[in-house]
Amino acid sequence: KAAHQKELFGHPVGLYILFFTEMWERFSYYGMRALLVLYMTTETIGDERGAGLGWTSKEALALYGWYTMLVYVASIPGGMIADKILGQKKSVLLGAIILCLGHGVLVLTDTWAFYTGLGLVILGVGLLKPNISTMVGGLYKEGDIRRDKGFSIFYIGINLGSLLATMIIGVVVANWGWHAGFGLAGIAMVFGLLNYVYGQKFLKEVGNYVPNKIDENEVSYGKLYAKLFSSPKQLVIVAILLIASIYGWYTLDWGFGLLFIFLTAITALLVMIYKDLDSQVFKDRFLVLLLSFIMVIIFWGAFEQAGGLMNLYTETNTDRNLFGWEIPTVMFQSLNAGFIILFATLIASIWAKRKLKGKEASSLFKMALGIIIMGFGFLFMVFAAIEFEKSGSSSMIWLVLAYLFHTIGELCISPVALSFITKLAPVKYASLMMGVYFAATGLGNKVAGIVGESASEYGELTIFSGIVIFTVIFGLLFIMILKPLKRLTHGAEEKERVLK
Numbered sequence: 327k328a329a330h331q332k333e334l335f336g337h338p339v340g341l342y343i344l345f346f347t348e349m350w351e352r353f354s355y356y357g358m359r360a361l362l363v364l365y366m367t368t369e370t371i372g373d374e375r376g377a378g379l380g381w382t383s384k385e386a387l388a389l390y391g392w393y394t395m396l397v398y399v400a401s402i403p404g405g406m407i408a409d410k411i412l413g414q415k416k417s418v419l420l421g422a423i424i425l426c427l428g429h430g431v432l433v434l435t436d437t438w439a440f441y442t443g444l445g446l447v448i449l450g451v452g453l454l455k456p457n458i459s460t461m462v463g464g465l466y467k468e469g470d471i472r473r474d475k476g477f478s479i480f481y482i483g484i485n486l487g488s489l490l491a492t493m494i495i496g497v498v499v500a501n502w503g504w505h506a507g508f509g510l511a512g513i514a515m516v517f518g519l520l521n522y523v524y525g526q527k528f529l530k531e532v533g534n535y536v537p538n539k540i541d542e543n544e545v546s547y548g549k550l551y552a553k554l555f556s557s558p559k560q561l562v563i564v565a566i567l568l569i570a571s572i573y574g575w576y577t578l579d580w581g582f583g584l585l586f587i588f589l590t591a592i593t594a595l596l597v598m599i600y601k602d603l604d605s606q607v608f609k610d611r612f613l614v615l616l617l618s619f620i621m622v623i624i625f626w627g628a629f630e631q632a633g634g635l636m637n638l639y640t641e642t643n644t645d646r647n648l649f650g651w652e653i654p655t656v657m658f659q660s661l662n663a664g665f666i667i668l669f670a671t672l673i674a675s676i677w678a679k680r681k682l683k684g685k686e687a688s689s690l691f692k693m694a695l696g697i698i699i700m701g702f703g704f705l706f707m708v709f710a711a712i713e714f715e716k717s718g719s720s721s722m723i724w725l726v727l728a729y730l731f732h733t734i735g736e737l738c739i740s741p742v743a744l745s746f747i748t749k750l751a752p753v754k755y756a757s758l759m760m761g762v763y764f765a766a767t768g769l770g771n772k773v774a775g776i777v778g779e780s781a782s783e784y785g786e787l788t789i790f791s792g793i794v795i796f797t798v799i800f801g802l803l804f805i806m807i808l809k810p811l812k813r814l815t816h817g818a819e820e821k822e823r824v825l826k
């Protein structure tokens with residue numbers, strides 16, 4: 327139930343509080359993330375930025391993949407904690423405090439501090455990110471047409487944070503070293519925390535509600551898991567999956583085994599939730615959400631080459647000279663955010679106008695379209711790689727074009743998906759479903775890591791071309807099954823209008 331809110335520029339005031347909190351949180355996240363692989367691959371003797379960890383790029387991309395995956399997978403427990411114990415509003419507060427600590431610890435140069443800091447950031451993002459997103463949905467009543475636009479505005483906040491961070495942090499690191507960069511991320515998060523605390527009064531009761539309070543014991547995840555072992559059939563399936571995971575752990579690589587265990591645990595939980603839902607409408611909608619999450623994994627699996635492989639490509643293979651000035655690699659990470667800020671409202675308005683005319687495309691269509699557009703973006707990276715093979719260096723214009731297409735694709739899928747989830751998820755699992763969505767983006771990040779790492783074996787050209795072919799075909803296939811999927815939403819997106 328949405329609380330009545332004071333308004334500013336046609337949206338509830340609470341939106342702007344969440345906007346700035348998320349802006350600072352993303353400042354710290356993307357600022358630190360932009361440094362991560364570069365810090366890990368810098369020699370231990372260091373350069374003017376100070377000592378790095380001296381890892382190979384393969385090792386660095388592997389840790390980067392795990393980290394960016396876990397940051398988002400942590401959204402599942404984060405969502406559960408909100409649904410069952412704290413409510414969204416307090417979970418965000420706790421997450422913000424933990425993030426301040428995490429980024430603070432990274433200022434220290436010791437190895438333990440590096441891992442502890444990353445661990446705390448994972449916990450903090452897990453508590454903050456899914457829950458602040460669900461709170462945005464909570465600002466609007468069911469069927470309010472402004473909800474999608476609200477998410478687009480919120481998405482601008484995300485990217486404003488990322489833009490500022492990636493513009494500033496490279497310069498800070500160049501002058502004062504890696505750990506000053508990490509410190510800057512910490513300071514940003516303190517601003518985020520202060521803004522959120524100050525903004526409490528504007529949020530009214532949004533995010534206070536705890537739909538599955540632990541003492542009322544409506545839904546116990548423990549019981550849901552316990553049910554898994556209640557029939558011989560289920561027991562056998564779980565046993566097979568576990569054995570497969572352990573086998574994978576020893577034969578392939580412990581990483582794959584662990585990934586498999588994660589997937590088994592998440593899938594099992596989702597099956598149980600599906601069974602727990604009491605109406606067919608909710609069950610169908612739940613299914614549509616899960617199917618749409620496959621698109622999410624694939625999208626981020628390609629898109630998230632940005633901070634990893636494309637970041638390294640920019641550093642080593644790209645001519646970054648602009649009128650005699652060498653543009654720092656980290657600054658290329660700003661392009662995505664800059665393009666979002668330029669195009670987010672434009673794209674949202676186009677859709678809103680079409681909606682008023684009754685001609686708007688469904689969220690599912692937009693998501694599939696997003697994958698195709700983003701996939702096309704990699705064509706420019708193919709050109710870059712060809713140029714590099716010919717001349718030993720490639721023009722940065724390819725990167726700019728690739729990031730432009732990636733961004734337009736992102737705008738079709740990412741804010742759309744956030745809004746879509748708040749329309750389709752059953753109330754009692756609202757935060758959890760947001761958590762599962764972010765976990766899907768996390769798996770995408772991991773996929774991106776695996777794909778990126780394999781470039782050291784197959785070469786960039788093969789990887790970039792492979793991504794183009796795969797994503798475009800996948801997007802087209804999804805468009806082909808759109809009709810039955812839309813039927814399963816049971817009209818969640820029809821008859822939306824302005825509701826105050």
Ligand code: GLN
Pocket residue numbers: 352398484626740764767768
């Ligand atoms: N760039 C977006 C953000 O930071 C999307 C991240 C994601 O969904 N994994 O919120």
